[in-house]
Amino acid sequence: DTAVSQTPKYLVTQMGNDKSIKCEQNLGHDTMYWYKQDSKKFLKIMFSYNNKELIINETVPNRFSPKSPDKAHLNLHINSLELGDSAVYFCASSYGSGGTNEKLFFGSGTQLSVL
């Protein structure tokens, strides 16, 4: 059973479109995250939710909107896609409330290509 699963694995779309990436975890974790890994391989946190409540919101364009219908799901919706949004997006989860000693479990990533 996949612990953190995200779909789709690949997403190719035109500039200006709106798209969503879904993430689900079956680990019973309380905190979920979205990370972006760019072409230079830097992994940067975008958002973090604890029990459906937003706890981290880094400087991300407001075209990106996370939605957490329950603590097992954290979806990412992106409006008006731009070329610079092309990257690999990773969902992750952790057991506690997003504290400083928590181990992250990542999904397999969504490769987003904006043409």
Add this chain to the structure above:
Amino acid sequence: RKEVEQDPGPFNVPEGATVAFNCTYSNSASQSFFWYRQDCRKEPKLLMSVYSSGNEDGRFTAQLNRASQYISLLIRDSKLSDSATYLCVVYSSASKIIFGSGTRLSIRP
């Protein structure tokens, strides 16, 4: 100065060799530290936590030096399967998790 810096490599070493790499961090108040491993086109996976007293997991040893603000990872008797990118992760606070850009390691037969 970047908050977390790693030598990008690549480190190219023969099977059986010992290899070590460091990661430096700028925030002296950083609280916890980890090494993650990322295979090509895959997700990062936790390798080990890093403690001040040093910790070992099989062939892997991690060390933290708070005075000099760096963490290290030592791999002994390297295997072909150790080829990957190793990411240093520093928690400055609960809301500040910084990943290094990774060190690429390639083990040759």
